[in-house]
Amino acid sequence: MATPSPAVARWELRLRIAQLRKDSQLGDAEVMDAVGISRPYWSQVFSGTRMLTVDKLRALAAAYGCDADEQDELVQLREIATKERGWWMKHPALIRPEMQQLYGLEHGARSIRCYNSLLIPGLLQCEGYARTIIAANTMIRPFEVEQHLAVRMQRQSRLTDDDPLHLTAMVSEAALIQQTGGPDVLREQLLHLIRLAEQHPETIEYRIIPFTAAEGTALGGSTFHLLDFSSTKLPTLGWSETPTRAGVVEDPTEVSSLAYAYAQAMTQTLSAADSLSLIKEKVRE
Template sequence: MAPLSPTVARWELMLRIKRRRSEFDVSASVIAKELGFTLSYWSKVEKERILAEDKLKRLMSLLEFDPAERDEMLRLREIAKQRGWWSSYAGLLSDEVSRLYGLEYGAHNIRSYASVLIPGLLQTEDYARAVIANDTARVRQVEIDRWVELRMRRQQRLTGAEPLYFTALVGEAALTQRTGGTEVLKGQLRHLVSIVQELRDSVDIRVIPFDAPGGALLAGASFHLLGFENMLLPDVGWTETLVHLGVIEDAEPVRHLSTMYANTIADHALPRDDSITLIERKLGAL
């Protein structure tokens, strides 16, 4: 079971309201009037605010939620009011990236694809520092230590009593590019082998070799698919480019990424044991 995340709790709460609105065909203007809001304020509530308890109770009454679901929604509201650990880094993070990390924290599983870099959840501290220090478009030099600390904190979801189930498809280029120098890369490759051995039940790493027929289909791309235990919550995507990080919630592009992951990319990846063998061979050649 994934830990409780204020971000996921707020998202689930608003999804329940949105679905009931659609089911009963209740317009935003009717809700705004019932709650004493302007339409623009209700729009903000839908996107980022948390309803006051009395307003939520009025809305649940309007939308005829049954008593059991009302209790659950009030519980979700209490969780949503809390501050996640990532809030301590609010000065570094945009609202969108804070949301990404909140969703990540509450996810049950993540499927990740990275062509030229090791995914952040699998990076060593030295490797992360080298990557972050080169991200001059988003990171100031005085902030590097905090960004590295943040990345290491995110990795705690891979361990403990409720580990994240994480599958990473990694291009062979990521095992070859000497990010941070030879010694940093050596440490990173050793870490990949170690983490798969230690967390074999929850972490899987598959390598797409240079000679894979479709290995260059998404050269330079990176994306992630986050899944949740609660069946009410759909998968969401998370894309990364040099200039953009963002959550994708729309069903069609998420389905496209999922299909691409399963049918286009995963088909070209080596099996688990062969992937580890390749990583060890790369390490031995350094």
């Protein structure tokens, strides 16, 4: 079971209520009468902007035919969603809403597959490398750089906590050569990758697309993640980034396209063992 995350709990609760509504033979008016809520309240529940009280949630679940065990599951999700407060929510002036959403989902994910073409993924960046990238972001003011760095380092705790995130990171060989921050910072970053992989071989895996890959540039400079969760009620989610926009991808067709692209790119990579060997070779060079 992955670390409880209020963001994931809220998302799962919304999806499960929506599925109950879809599977039910009851009309909305009947359910609203049974629960004792107005239509605006009803709309807010399904848009995710309002949370049912415990009593009303049980009444809704009962109206849809849920047994006591399922009602308890829904109430437990509600408790996590409302009583827990993720660390990412404590920095509203620093972290944009879409990034808060990512960090919340990331915190509760079981595994992440990420594709980064020219940069080492944020979850794997050492301090010097991360500081260089953050400082180069024109949307971040100089006095905020260290704050953003602290946030990035805190994100990485999911790689080493009691129930660590499983991470598969796919990057181009170019990311191992581009001297982001200068040669000393790059060396520090490559050594950091090696330490992480050797200390956590069961949960951290690198897959490098070598320069010799015939179709290695097929995805260009894309950056995207695929997040999977422990709950069987939750589908795979996507996350996509461009220089000006980033956000969660929920649409099943789009997520399927990202998963297909990732699988195709994987055919161009070195094995996990050979990828780690290549990183070590770059350090020696």
